Amino acid sequence: MSGARSAWVLASICTSLVAVSAGAEPADAVSLELDLARKPALYLVIEGDSPALSVRVRGLELDAVPVRGLRVAWQGGGAPPALALPQLWRVTEAPEAEWRRVVAPPELIPYEASLEEETLTPLPSPTPPPPRPHSFAVATDSGWRLAVAPSVAEVAPVGLWRRVARGWQRLLGEPDPAMPPTLVAVVAAEDDARRVVHLFKPGTAVLVGGRAPVASIRPAAEEGAVTSRP
């Protein structure tokens, strides 16, 4: 390779590297999704155009929870916090895990094969788990919280009394933990939050402001579900 040609190749590489490192053009929604789809993990997409919480893998929409509306909740006066789209968030903290807890019997009795056959012998049983939550909020690495709930008030204390309580806390010199800005996906039914709560694990990617899926095998529409899908 001639010296001039080598210099040209080197310059091209350097120019590309500079452009990439400078982040001249932020990634668009498809490029962000493309990076997610290259891996076998599930990811969630909050679409910008038609509100829905879409469950995807490899670019394929497996299911979607219909969303009545997306709301931004924040604490304090002034304008709402700015939300530039698209953004890729990662869940850093799973929802409250109390609903998952089951405690084994405090005392275990020695195993006997006959116990399995003798149905009349009552065996000590674990405590039944509480029901799954119908609303929840998770922390993300963006500084925002993401919540799924039938109403904003379920996840952001908007009432007068909560405001009074915060005021009293301040009067008494107690710390008032500020609520981070929260994106609330307001779902139509409580069951909608229950059926996706287990997907919000630490590390789960959420593409906020994503595009409609390139392919969907979403199950047949149920009552109240969004039906306009490719």
Next chain:
Amino acid sequence: MTEPRDDIATPEAETPLPPAVDDGGRRRRLLRALPATAALAALFGVAVAAAIGDPVRHVPWSAAVVAEAGPGSDPKAIRRLERLVPEGRIVVIDSARGRLRVLRDGVEERAAACSAGSGTILIEPGNRVWVFDTPLGERRVIEKRRDPVWTKPDWAFVEEGTLPPKRWSERRDDVSLGDYALSLGDGYLIHGTLFQTLLGQPVTHGCIRLGDEDLEYVWRTVGVGTRVYLY
């Protein structure tokens, strides 16, 4: 010893006697005013607290979106994304709603009720902890077995309130898994069940349970290497 002077009046002599005080009446008046005073104080407290407590507000997200970052979607990126979409036969499992689907090129061939992981945590008092989650994301069928035998792990006994037996022969169970099992790796199986009435409910320890007929269909239709998507 000095005599008391007449020109210096003693207080007792000067001060007229106060009128007879009705202590009970004053107390009653005070008691009557108390609720109103307390209400005023509470209102004042509420007003002050509300004034200094930061309000939580909410708006439609369109009011918060300040910029649409990034250029228009690159057609090449869309084509690359489309190429990643799985083709051919796949199995899709909705663990929350207890539904298994077999699809071929996006067309549903079979839908079946199934049971997936309960998502609960079993805590052995003062000892071990087990989490009963069904794995999420993409997996593949890595093995198919006929007449599978289950070697019951410790949690299967603890959950039923018994100490795990020491003899391995007492852990052998050749009934619970049904006639067939498809392995998804890491010990997770698609298998049969004795508890067919619980199909559709998240009650398992992470495996996927199917009814007899659906299990046989999946066994015959789904080959080793088929991709399975769990959510």
